[in-house]
Every structure is written in C-alpha cells, then in structure tokens.
Amino acid sequence: MARTIKLALIPGDGIGPEVVTEAVKVLDAVTAGSDIEFAKTHFSLGATRYLETGDVLTDDDLAAISAHDVILLGAVGGVPGDPRLANANIERGLLLKLRFSLDHYVNLRPTTIYPGVPSPLASHGDVDFVVVREGTEGPYVGNGGAIRGGTPHEIANEVSVNTAFGVERVVRFAFAAASARRKKLTLVHKTNVLTFAGGLWKRLVDEVGATFPEVDVDYLHVDAATIFLVTDPARFDVIVTDNLFGDILTDLAGAISGGIGLAASGNINPDGTYPSMFEPVHGSAPDIAGQQKADPTAAILSVAMLLDHLQLTDAATRVRDAVVADIATRTDSSRTTSQIGDAIASALAAPALTQT
Amino acid sequence: MARTIKLALIPGDGIGPEVVTEAVKVLDAVTAGSDIEFAKTHFSLGATRYLETGDVLTDDDLAAISAHDVILLGAVGGVPGDPRLANANIERGLLLKLRFSLDHYVNLRPTTIYPGVPSPLASHGDVDFVVVREGTEGPYVGNGGAIRGGTPHEIANEVSVNTAFGVERVVRFAFAAASARRKKLTLVHKTNVLTFAGGLWKRLVDEVGATFPEVDVDYLHVDAATIFLVTDPARFDVIVTDNLFGDILTDLAGAISGGIGLAASGNINPDGTYPSMFEPVHGSAPDIAGQQKADPTAAILSVAMLLDHLQLTDAATRVRDAVVADIATRTDSSRTTSQIGDAIASALAAPALTQT
Ligand SMILES: CC(C)[C@H](C(=O)O)[C@@H](O)C(=O)O
Numbered sequence: 001m002a003r004t005i006k007l008a009l010i011p012g013d014g015i016g017p018e019v020v021t022e023a024v025k026v027l028d029a030v031t032a033g034s035d036i037e038f039a040k041t042h043f044s045l046g047a048t049r050y051l052e053t054g055d056v057l058t059d060d061d062l063a064a065i066s067a068h069d070v071i072l073l074g075a076v077g078g079v080p081g082d083p084r085l086a087n088a089n090i091e092r093g094l095l096l097k098l099r100f101s102l103d104h105y106v107n108l109r110p111t112t113i114y115p116g117v118p119s120p121l122a123s124h125g126d127v128d129f130v131v132v133r134e135g136t137e138g139p140y141v142g143n144g145g146a147i148r149g150g151t152p153h154e155i156a157n158e159v160s161v162n163t164a165f166g167v168e169r170v171v172r173f174a175f176a177a178a179s180a181r182r183k184k185l186t187l188v189h190k191t192n193v194l195t196f197a198g199g200l201w202k203r204l205v206d207e208v209g210a211t212f213p214e215v216d217v218d219y220l221h222v223d224a225a226t227i228f229l230v231t232d233p234a235r236f237d238v239i240v241t242d243n244l245f246g247d248i249l250t251d252l253a254g255a256i257s258g259g260i261g262l263a264a265s266g267n268i269n270p271d272g273t274y275p276s277m278f279e280p281v282h283g284s285a286p287d288i289a290g291q292q293k294a295d296p297t298a299a300i301l302s303v304a305m306l307l308d309h310l311q312l313t314d315a316a317t318r319v320r321d322a323v324v325a326d327i328a329t330r331t332d333s334s335r336t337t338s339q340i341g342d343a344i345a346s347a348l349a350a351p352a353l354t355q356t
Numbered sequence: 357m358a359r360t361i362k363l364a365l366i367p368g369d370g371i372g373p374e375v376v377t378e379a380v381k382v383l384d385a386v387t388a389g390s391d392i393e394f395a396k397t398h399f400s401l402g403a404t405r406y407l408e409t410g411d412v413l414t415d416d417d418l419a420a421i422s423a424h425d426v427i428l429l430g431a432v433g434g435v436p437g438d439p440r441l442a443n444a445n446i447e448r449g450l451l452l453k454l455r456f457s458l459d460h461y462v463n464l465r466p467t468t469i470y471p472g473v474p475s476p477l478a479s480h481g482d483v484d485f486v487v488v489r490e491g492t493e494g495p496y497v498g499n500g501g502a503i504r505g506g507t508p509h510e511i512a513n514e515v516s517v518n519t520a521f522g523v524e525r526v527v528r529f530a531f532a533a534a535s536a537r538r539k540k541l542t543l544v545h546k547t548n549v550l551t552f553a554g555g556l557w558k559r560l561v562d563e564v565g566a567t568f569p570e571v572d573v574d575y576l577h578v579d580a581a582t583i584f585l586v587t588d589p590a591r592f593d594v595i596v597t598d599n600l601f602g603d604i605l606t607d608l609a610g611a612i613s614g615g616i617g618l619a620a621s622g623n624i625n626p627d628g629t630y631p632s633m634f635e636p637v638h639g640s641a642p643d644i645a646g647q648q649k650a651d652p653t654a655a656i657l658s659v660a661m662l663l664d665h666l667q668l669t670d671a672a673t674r675v676r677d678a679v680v681a682d683i684a685t686r687t688d689s690s691r692t693t694s695q696i697g698d699a700i701a702s703a704l705a706a707p708a709l710t711q712t
C-alpha cells in the first residue's frame with residue numbers, strides 16, 4: 001500500500017539551498033526501496049525571489065504551500081543591511097507569515113548534547129530537553145505601532161497578545177510531551193514583571209497540570225532560566241514558554257549543545273488543519289553561502305523531526321542514528337556540506353550488516 | 357573639608373540584610389580616617405515589612421528615600437509561592453517603583469571574569485564588558501491588562517512603550533561609556549520582529565553614533581547575543597539594550613562570569629535629580645537566608661560602583677582591588693558571609709606595606 005506524501009520545499013536564501021539539498025538526499029536515502037514516496041514541490045521564496053520579483057509571499061504562494069502535507073524550509077533572509085531589502089521584512093513577511101497563517105502554534109526545539117560534540121560548557125551532565133515554544137502569539141503578533149516617527153517625540157509600542165485559547169493548547173501539548181518523556185515540565189516566563197501575560201500562563205499551567213498529575217511542574221523566570229542553561233542544563237526535560245522567550249532560550253540552548261549548526265526545529269500544527277514546517281534553527285548565513293561550508297546536520301535532523309511528525313518513526317530513528325554516528329566520528333572539519341550529506345545518506349543506504 | 361553623604365540603606369529580605377551588613381563594613385573600612393562621612397538611614401522595606409504592616413512602599417517612604425544622596429539595596433522578595441504574598445508584587449511595587457520613580461534610566465551592569473574564578477565556560481578570553489540596560493521603559497512599564505480574566509476567553513496583553521526621549525538618553529550614556537573604554541558598542545534588540553521598537557532603537561543608535569565617530573557600532577539580535585555570550589564573550593565592550601533584554605542578558609552574563617554572587621549593578625539617574633541606587637544582581641534567596649551562606653561580594657562590588665558614582669574613585673579602586681585580591685585566593689569555600697566581609701574590610705584597613 002504505497003503512500004505518497006506531498007512535500008513543499010522552501011530552500012530560501014544563503015546557505016538554505018545547500019543544506020536543503022543534503023536534507024533531501026538523506027530523505028531520499030531513508031525512503032529508497034520503501035512504499036513511501038515524497039512528491040516534492042520547490043518554492044522559490046526569500047530575499048532572492050523578492051529582489052527578482054518584488055514579492056515576499058503572495059496569497060497564491062500560501063495557498064499552494066497549504067495544499068501540501070508537510071514543509072521543509074532551509075533559511076530565509078538576505079545580506080544584513082542590504083539597502084535593496086530596507087523596505088522588505090523577509091522574516092516577518094515570509095517566515096512569521098507562514099508560522100501564523102499555518103497556525104504553527106507549537107514551535108518544537110529539542111536540545112541534546114551528542115557524544116563527540118564539543119560544548120562550550122566546561123562540564124554538563126546528560127543534556128536532553130525540548131523547548132515547546134508558543135508560535136502564534138506573544139510579542140510576535142506584530143500589533144505594534146509608532147507615532148511621531150523619526151522625530152524627537154517618537155513613541156514606539158509593541159503589544160504582546162496572549163489568549164487563554166492560545167496558551168492552553170500549547171501548554172497541553174507540552175504536558176503531553178513531558179508525560180511521554182521524563183515527566184518534568186518547566187514554565188519559563190517573567191511573571192513578576194509581566195504580571196498579566198505571566199498570570200495567564202501560570203494559571204493555565206496550573207489548570208492543565210492538574211490533569212497530568214504524573215508530571216512535576218517547575219517555574220523559572222526567563223533571566224534565571226538562562227543561568228541554569230549554562231550551569232545545569234541537565235535539569236531540564238520539557239520547557240514551555242512564550243514566543244519571544246522561546247526564541248532566546250533556544251538559540252542559547254543551541255549554543256551550549258555545540259552550535260546552532262546542529263539545532264533542528266518543527267513548526268507544528270498539531271490539529272493537522274495545516275501542514276507543519278520543519279527547519280534548522282540557524283539563519284541563512286549569507287557570508288558563507290555557496291561555499292559548501294555550511295553544516296547540513298541541523299537540516300538533516302529537521303528531516304528526522306518531519307518523519308516523526310508523519311509517524312514514520314522507524315525512518316526518523318534511522319536518520320537520527322546515522323547523524324549521531326556521523327557526529328561521533330567527526331575528526332575532519334574540512335568536509336564540505338555535500339560530503340557530510342553523502343556520508344549520512346550512504347550510511348542509510350548501506351544494507352544492514354546484521355540480520356535478526 | 358569634610359563631606360557628609362546621606363546614604364539610604366534598604367537591606368530588604370532573605371540574604372539582603374546579611375550582604376548589606378558586609379557591604380557597609382567595607383564602606384566603613386575604606387572611608388575610615390578620611391574626611392568622608394556616610395550618614396546612614398535604614399529603611400525596612402520588602403516582603404517582611406509588607407507582612408508586618410501591609411505596606412510595600414508608601415509615598416512617605418519614597419519621599420524620605422529621595423532626600424538621600426545615594427541608595428544601597430540588598431535584595432527584596434519573599435519566599436516564592438508564599439500565599440500571604442499572593443496579592444503583593446514586591447518586585448513591581450518596591451524595586452521597579454524605586455527605579456521608575458527615581459528615574460533610574462541607566463541600569464549599569466559590568467561583567468568581568470576575575471582571575472581565579474571558575475567560569476562554566478570551557479574557554480574564554482579577557483572578558484570585561486558592561487551592559488547599559490534601559491531602566492524606565494520597554495515591557496517593564498506595567499501598561500498591560502487582561503479581559504475575561506480567569507475564563508477560557510481571557511486575553512492578557514503587555515505593552516512595551518519606547519520613546520525617543522527615553523531611548524536617546526540611555527544610548528547617549530552608552531556611547532559616552534564606550535568612548536571612555538574600548539570604543540565598541542553593540543546594540544542588542546530584535547529589530548526583525550519588534551519592528552517599531554527596534555526601528556526606534558536602531559535610528560537613535562545611528563543618530564547618536566554619528567556624534568561619536570570614534571566608537572565602532574555593532575548590532576545583534578537578542579537571540580544571537582546569547583550565543584556570543586557563551587562562545588565569545590570577550591568580543592563585547594559596551595552593550596546597550598532595552599529593559600527586558602538587559603534583564604535576560606545580565607543574568608546570563610553573571611552566570612558565565614562565575615556566578616550571580618559576583619554581579620554588581622547600579623540603577624543610575626545620570627542627571628542627579630534623584631539618588632542613584634546600587635544593588636547586587638542576585639535575589640533574596642530565602643532558602644539560604646540567615647545562615648551566613650550568602651556571598652557578599654556582589655554587594656561589596658556594588659559599593660565600589662556607588663563610590664565611583666560619587667566620584668570617590670580612589671576609594672572605589674581600593675575596594676575593587678581588595679575584592680579581586682580576595683577572589684584570587686579563594687580556596688576555602690566554607691567561609692561565612694561575614695568572614696568574607698571581614699577579610700575584604702581588613703585588607704582595606706591594613707596600613708599599606710609599601711611606601712613610595
Ligand atoms: C528569523 C526570526 C524571525 C526567527 C524568530 O525570531 O523566530 C528566528 O530567530 C527563529 O528562532 O526561528
């Protein structure tokens with residue numbers, strides 16, 4: 001019973017196309033010979049496309065992407081300070097527009113310190129946690145504004161919007177994740193200062209938590225959470241937090257786990273109404289684009305998350321195992337982007353040596 | 357020509373009184389025999405006072421504190437989750453009220469990795485930077501609100517307010533600081549998402565920067581800044597940022613420099629209209645209060661900042677040197693709070709052994 005999965009590919013800008021090429025190579029390798037087929041559509045979106053056509057993301061683009069089962073994105077964003085991009089905000093107009101339009105209310109970002117990866121931390125225990133970052137609310141809603149712009153009397157406001165509906169559903173997802181893992185959930189917020197938003201998060205963690213009695217609940221202010229991420233990251237299992245705090249904590253988490261080159265993420269719509277989107281946490285790094293210097297590992301691990309999401313658990317595990325094995329033996333730091341992809345893909349393609 | 361300086365002491369809660377006792381001991385030691393006299397007034401404020409009287413900070417308290425030249429604060433805040441404090445927000449009602457009422461628009465937080473202090477980072481260069489955190493605006497203004505509270509339809513908003521007036525003055529202070537240091541300023545914000553507030557900060561950094569041509573200007577998104585704080589903290593000289601990002605970055609900075617037990621800060625009103633306030637970055641740590649386990653170093657380094665602010669530069673340098681010497685020889689981790697204070701105070705009291 002063959003299964004065809006419609007995959008939208010958004011390679012994007014900078015190193016995006018290079019890492020997506022390797023991720024697709026690995027996806028093809030892990031599904032080769034199986035009855036799963038990925039029907040791929042390429043979408044040319046990002047700063048490059050904007051500079052060519054003036055479009056960031058049209059309604060037609062969005063409708064076409066929505067008609068897919070799942071999305072793999074590389075990275076978007078042009079050269080910082082490029083004057084031709086001054087009036088475009090690729091991040092808001094493309095990446096955030098996708099997350100918001102496709103109701104990606106769970107931004108899932110796992111952190112593991114893999115054996116063999118040098119962490120900037122002098123010591124750390126077994127680090128294996130996941131940040132469940134809210135993806136459709138908070139300070140990211142774009143409900144700001146300014147008056148008297150450009151004058152000495154300018155006032156610029158940003159509004160963080162938090163709804164019981166939006167917080168409850170992501171908190172519930174986080175509790176379910178914790179229940180399936182080591183049964184510990186840490187809410188990160190800043191309840192002592194952001195009393196309204198913080199109060200709402202706290203209330204819903206208490207309420208939803210009552211239905212998950214097996215999960216231990218902890219709370220940390222966001223400032224204190226950054227301390228523990230460098231002094232005791234092994235204490236975390238599931239962190240649930242708002243859109244902005246999640247953005248900050250997951251870059252820090254990427255750094256302590258040996259670099260943002262390994263950090264994968266999923267923008268998930270758990271209801272299945274819209275396609276979920278998987279992407280490396282890193283950006284487009286225009287300074288090294290086209291030079292085969294980028295590490296495709298984060299994009300390949302994003303493929304593992306994509307397979308997990310499609311409940312192709314066995315394939316996901318094989319990809320992850322191949323990555324872990326590759327990482328553990330990384331001595332040659334001069335490998336190109338495609339050499340790393342080739343190594344991981346061929347480990348998957350090799351016939352199993354052991355039989356049961 | 358004797359000089360009397362009116363000092364308001366707010367020891368606060370938890371370990372606050374213990375660390376302030378040592379800080380005052382050091383202040384007395386460094387001024388002993390000089391013509392500087394500190395006339396001290398104790399203010400009993402914090403969770404303890406609230407539980408006794410129901411008051412957090414009265415208008416009379418505020419007026420009395422304002423009549424002083426300078427303030428030294430220990431830490432405020434009760435036991436987390438204490439139900440008797442459920443309706444009081446000591447942080448907003450006391451600490452933030454002082455910062456806002458006394459127009460402490462510069463929250464100055466230096467970070468140094470002192471010789472002999474074990475950092476959680478496996479390697480780091482010469483780390484010596486200062487965060488200039490805005491203190492009177494941003495998401496800290498308390499302009500949030502909620503509707504349908506406690507229901508499944510609750511909406512809780514927080515408003516970040518940013519004014520050209522408020523941003524310009526703190527940016528100007530930061531450029532002056534950079535100009536007097538290594539001439540590098542890094543703006544940290546999230547301009548790609550918080551486009552209105554970020555745009556205002558960016559514009560004013562550009563405008564004020566034009567009058568400081570000797571200062572190199574850099575920009576980092578807040579998420580990327582956390583990465584560099586753990587992978588390359590030596591790159592920073594002066595960081596200027598908003599109230600919330602500054603809160604987060606300075607706890608992380610405290611952690612990488614060997615712990616929040618060493619991090620000092622100044623809440624400064626550079627205009628001199630109101631007294632400035634110096635305080636350790638750490639909290640009240642009720643779990644170890646009254647046990648002589650707290651490290652008073654951050655409070656003592658806050659005294660050095662206080663002396664600097666009063667242009668008692670020589671005394672400030674002596675305190676800082678005594679702290680650095682003490683830190684460099686810390687082998688006995690069992691010293692009590694007062695033993696550490698005694699050691700530093702007596703190093704200051706000792707007659708100089710070398711003469712010129
Ligand atoms: C590019 C930017 C808008 C984005 C974010 O802030 O979410 C990025 O930092 C991320 O974490 O995916």
Ligand SMILES: CC(C)[C@H](C(=O)O)[C@@H](O)C(=O)O
Binds near residue numbers: 223447452
């Ligand atoms: C206690 C709290 C209100 C305060 C802040 O958020 O500013 C603290 O974290 C700090 O950094 O001084």
